[in-house]
Amino acid sequence: MALTPTLKSVEDLFGKLEREAYRACHAEKEIHKVDHFYNFCVTAHAMKDYFFEHKEIEDKERYRRKWNEDECLLAATEIANTSKHLMLRDQGTGEPKEVKTKTVEPTKSDFVDIYIGEDGLREEFVTRSDLMIILENGGEFSLHEFTDHVRDYWATFLRFESIEVRQQTVSELLP
Secondary structure (H helix, E strand, O other): OOOOOOOOHHHHHHHHHHHHHHHHHHHOOHHHHHHHHHHHHHHHHHHHHHHHHHHOOOOHHHHHHHHHHHHHHHHHHHHHHHHHOOOOOOOOOOOOOOOOOOOOOEEEEEEEEEEEEEEEEEEEEEEEEEEEEEOOOOOOEEEHHHHHHHHHHHHHHHHHHOOOOOOOHHHHOOO
């Protein structure tokens, strides 16, 4: 039995992943953006356990190795675990473990707000808070690029595993 009544399946959790991505990308205050980004990473990491339960998989290591090949999926896992445990440690030695995610930095990015009014569509260029996820290899992803990549990865992976997920409408994503 699920303790969260709306998260009973891997498909339900994928919906939450989409909603957290939307909240993170659309949050105006930096602190809310960071909170929603962390929730997104925790949800992305939890997708693994929901998948294992759904498919009743016991040999998990093969999947974990494959998932760790994707730098954004690995970064989401590291962000979720580092935030939860403060510091990642090697299970065998207890020594601090090196992570592949270099940093997550607050930044500013340019966006276009679109309004519909009596005069039709109106665009307004604005600068808002954003996040930059920087990997050990120097790769950089804006928050939108990162969340899109992770969400698309899971959608494709689940479909390949014969688990159908659907993209939510904007009205479903809105708080």
